[in-house]
Amino acid sequence: EVSMEKIIWRKSQQMQEEQLIWQQSTEGREMMEFRSSLPAYKEKDAILSAISQNQVVIISGETGCGKTTQIPQFILESEINSIRGAMCSIICTQPRRISAMSISERISAERGEKLGDTVGYKVRLEGMKGRDTHLLFCTTGILLRRLLADRNLKGVTHVIVDEIHERGMNEDFLLIILKDLLPRRPELRLILMSATLDAELFSSYFGGAPMVHIPGFTYPVRTHFLENILERTGYQLTPYNQIDDYGMEKMWKMSKQAPRKRKSQLVSAVEEALKAADFKDYSAQTQQSLSCWNPDCLGFNLIECLLCYICENERPGAVLVFLTGWEDISSLKDKLQGHLLVGDTSRVLLLACHGSMASEEQKLIFNKPEDGIRKIVLATNIAETSITINDVVFVIDCGKAKETSYDALNNTPCLLPSWISKVSARQRRGRAGRVQPGECYHLYPRCVYDAFADYQLPEILRTPLQSICLQIKSLKLGSISEFLSRALQSPEYLAVQNAIEYLKIIGALDETENLTVLGRYLTILPMEPKHGKMLILGAILNCLDPVLSVVAALSVRDPFLTPMDKKDLAEAAKAQFSRDYSDHLALVRAFEGWKVADRDLAGYEYCWKNFLSVQSMKAIDSLREEFYSLLKDIGLVDSNPTIFNTWSYDEHLLRAIICYGLYPGICSVVHNEKTSLLKTMEDGQVLLYYNSVNARDSRIPYPWLVFNEKIKVNSVFLRDSTAVSDSVLVLFGGGISEGVMDGHLKMLGGYLEFYMEPATAKLYQSLKRELEEFIQT
Numbered sequence: 001e002v003s004m005e006k007i008i009w010r011k012s013q014q015m016q017e018e019q020l021i022w023q024q025s026t027e028g029r030e031m032m033e034f035r036s037s038l039p040a041y042k043e044k045d046a047i048l049s050a051i052s053q054n055q056v057v058i059i060s061g062e063t064g065c066g067k068t069t070q071i072p073q074f075i076l077e078s079e080i081n082s083i084r085g086a087m088c089s090i091i092c093t094q095p096r097r098i099s100a101m102s103i104s105e106r107i108s109a110e111r112g113e114k115l116g117d118t119v120g121y122k123v124r125l126e127g128m129k130g131r132d133t134h135l136l137f138c139t140t141g142i143l144l145r146r147l148l149a150d151r152n153l154k155g156v157t158h159v160i161v162d163e164i165h166e167r168g169m170n171e172d173f174l175l176i177i178l179k180d181l182l183p184r185r186p187e188l189r190l191i192l193m194s195a196t197l198d199a200e201l202f203s204s205y206f207g208g209a210p211m212v213h214i215p216g217f218t219y220p221v222r223t224h225f226l227e228n229i230l231e232r233t234g235y236q237l238t239p240y241n242q243i244d245d246y247g248m249e250k251m252w253k254m255s256k257q258a259p260r261k262r263k264s265q266l267v268s269a270v271e272e273a274l275k276a277a278d279f280k281d282y283s284a285q286t287q288q289s290l291s292c293w294n295p296d297c298l299g300f301n302l303i304e305c306l307l308c309y310i311c312e313n314e315r316p317g318a319v320l321v322f323l324t325g326w327e328d329i330s331s332l333k334d335k336l337q338g339h340l341l342v343g344d345t346s347r348v349l350l351l352a353c354h355g356s357m358a359s360e361e362q363k364l365i366f367n368k369p370e371d372g373i374r375k376i377v378l379a380t381n382i383a384e385t386s387i388t389i390n391d392v393v394f395v396i397d398c399g400k401a402k403e404t405s406y407d408a409l410n411n412t413p414c415l416l417p418s419w420i421s422k423v424s425a426r427q428r429r430g431r432a433g434r435v436q437p438g439e440c441y442h443l444y445p446r447c448v449y450d451a452f453a454d455y456q457l458p459e460i461l462r463t464p465l466q467s468i469c470l471q472i473k474s475l476k477l478g479s480i481s482e483f484l485s486r487a488l489q490s491p492e493y494l495a496v497q498n499a500i501e502y503l504k505i506i507g508a509l510d511e512t513e514n515l516t517v518l519g520r521y522l523t524i525l526p527m528e529p530k531h532g533k534m535l536i537l538g539a540i541l542n543c544l545d546p547v548l549s550v551v552a553a554l555s556v557r558d559p560f561l562t563p564m565d566k567k568d569l570a571e572a573a574k575a576q577f578s579r580d581y582s583d584h585l586a587l588v589r590a591f592e593g594w595k596v597a598d599r600d601l602a603g604y605e606y607c608w609k610n611f612l613s614v615q616s617m618k619a620i621d622s623l624r625e626e627f628y629s630l631l632k633d634i635g636l637v638d639s640n641p642t643i644f645n646t647w648s649y650d651e652h653l654l655r656a657i658i659c660y661g662l663y664p665g666i667c668s669v670v671h672n673e674k675t676s677l678l679k680t681m682e683d684g685q686v687l688l689y690y691n692s693v694n695a696r697d698s699r700i701p702y703p704w705l706v707f708n709e710k711i712k713v714n715s716v717f718l719r720d721s722t723a724v725s726d727s728v729l730v731l732f733g734g735g736i737s738e739g740v741m742d743g744h745l746k747m748l749g750g751y752l753e754f755y756m757e758p759a760t761a762k763l764y765q766s767l768k769r770e771l772e773e774f775i776q777t
């Protein structure tokens with residue numbers, strides 16, 4: 001025992017000495033100087049003493065004040081300096097993998113160490129950690145996974161949950177579990193970090209835990225709303241371009257008081273301003289390009305116009321543009337690249353910043369460009385709080401973010417770019433004032449801002465709960481509804497019931513809400529239950545290779561790209577991969593083609609030609625490997641790799657496996673003279689997403705489609721569907737395990753009777769009888 005203590009003490013001393021040496025080097029000194037200039041540094045003692053005296057502490061401070069990079073280090077350093085030193089194990093969760101990676105790298109650099117030594121990270125598919133890693137950054141999902149095997153987080157001394165203000169589903173879920181764990185592990189410390197001031201909610205959730213606020217320093221930011229912007233940029237508002245991506249039309253309506261009146265007032269005010277605007281301020285070049293712009297969307301044009309204005313007239317400083325999502329970023333980027341001024345690489349450095357970018361791409365964002373070059377970063381709301389770009393002086397805020405919501409009544413997820421909250425708008429604005437006074441351009445009028453909600457709804461209230469329910473069961477956390485009722489804000493009854501019902505239908509839970517054998521397998525697979533089901537059946541039926549591709553492809557961003565200006569070509573390219581009314585089979589073919597081309601080093605060319613994303617292809621490739629080894633670990637495939645390596649599959653079988661996974665995501669195809677009408681039981685008529693291969697033919701010669709996802713935009717749209725026959729649906733739809741069989745047949749029966757033609761009904765009746773006999777024997 002004594003010698004063990006000695007070893008730890010020596011190790012701690014060694015770590016301490018190494019840091020001292022680093023801090024005396026030139027680089028180390030510079031780092032220390034930077035670190036101690038951060039607002040968080042001034043609160044170091046207050047933070048550490050709060051943590052030593054309380055089991056739970058909530059820390060808030062503006063983005064960029066040094067929470068994520070400094071506070072874990074304070075804890076680490078204070079542990080090293082104490083006798084416990086080399087014993088500590090600090091876990092800091094991040095909602096996104098990109099921040100887990102970039103922050104651990106940053107901290108290693110601040111400590112003059114290699115990533116993976118004292119500081120490491122672990123995210124899905126990637127990780128860098130070693131025996132001496134004491135501070136680990138991971139995604140929230142990874143920590144939840146660890147809890148599965150290690151309920152008490154043995155050996156962990158500190159858990160830091162970062163970015164709690166985002167109210168992500170995983171974070172809310174984790175907090176319930178940690179709240180239960182705290183009494184069992186009295187020496188464990190929990191630190192919650194938030195970028196916004198509304199910390200009281202968390203404090204009272206943890207029985208009045210103390211809050212430490214880090215006062216920030218930001219320079220004043222001048223705010224311009226749409227009224228002022230139009231005036232500045234000389235953009236002309238014509239009736240034609242009032243409707244656009246960012247829903248300018250809707251925006252007027254949103255304003256609560258007398259929308260119509262307000263609209264006309266605003267438009268005339270804006271038009272007044274336009275008349276007064278002096279076009280002579282602009283160079284001939286800009287004038288010309290202004291008139292060349294396709295006024296199909298005010299949002300993009302306005303951004304383009306503003307960027308031009310900033311590049312020409314404003315002081316140096318990077319520009320950060322907030323857009324709704326990856327699609328918008330990529331199409332605006334394409335658009336800007338062709339532009340005379342903004343696309344000129346000798347004057348402008350145009351970068352994208354979103355959740356799914358590659359790590360090399362990421363680093364470019366933080367670099368300071370050479371003098372005379374203006375950095376423009378097109379970002380999603382990831383740059384709102386989790387990533388800080390230092391040299392931003394100008395912010396352009398489109399006012400929207402793509403957000404999912406969930407309609408429990410119709411059991412349908414919705415995905416719409418929706419207006420952000422006041423908190424988000426303020427957050428976006430604040431990004432401009434980090435190094436000097438800044439400017440923020442909101443692309444909406446003041447009256448719309450006034451109508452924004454104060455806070456965003458937490459994810460747990462706007463997402464289907466299937467995966468979380470399955471996790472509750474696998475972590476043995478008791479009754480699902482009882483557990484969820486203990487959340488910070490608990491989801492509505494109907495949403496919970498829908499999720500439980502779904503899990504019963506797919507055979508993951510039995511009637512008494514216990515995990516079935518299938519359910520247990522599904523909890524081990526880190527993906528949506530429906531995709532897990534496909535993998536399991538694919539493995540059992542020896543048809544794994546294509547199923548791996550399907551599931552991997554559904555877990556990454558859609559590999560089929562549709563650049564705005566080449567929509568037709570892109571759709572035609574996708575159609576080549578389809579012969580059989582299945583988006584999933586098209587994915588498999590596209591990936592297989594890439595595999596072959598990539599072997600001859602022509603993968604890039606292949607993607608280019610076929611409008612496929614190289615990154616997605618690579619991601620599919622590595623996900624396939626990961627899923628395969630998972631299946632091997634849980635014993636569903638034997639270790640003989642030949643099965644995996646042979647490319648042979650039975651297409652009919654594959655269709656059946658897809659159906660098995662996606663059930664009850666089914667829709668009936670009803671033919672009239674000209675077209676096929678699609679209907680689901682809950683929604684009535686539905687439509688296909690525009691890039692589905694099934695949307696190309698007016699007649700689908702199958703009675704059913706199974707779909708991966710339905711989303712309500714204006715109508716309900718189905719994404720990624722596969723056509724299946726009656727017999728496939730009857731035999732493979734639903735969970736074929738005894739407990740749910742009965743319910744499943746009833747449901748399927750209800751479904752079939754709802755739409756069925758007499759011939760199909762007969763077939764169904766006989767198949768049903770066969771199946772029932774089969775089950776009884």
Ligand code: ADP
Pocket residue numbers: 038061062063064065066067068069070102106366385388390
């Ligand atoms: P917070 O978590 O409070 O938002 P961070 O700890 O992430 O703040 O960042 C503190 C400061 O460290 C930021 O203001 C930024 O200047 C700097 N910083 C963070 N990450 C990097 C990086 N990868 N490269 C350079 N500077 C960084």
Ligand code: MG
Pocket residue numbers: 064067068069162385386
């Ligand atoms: Mg942070």
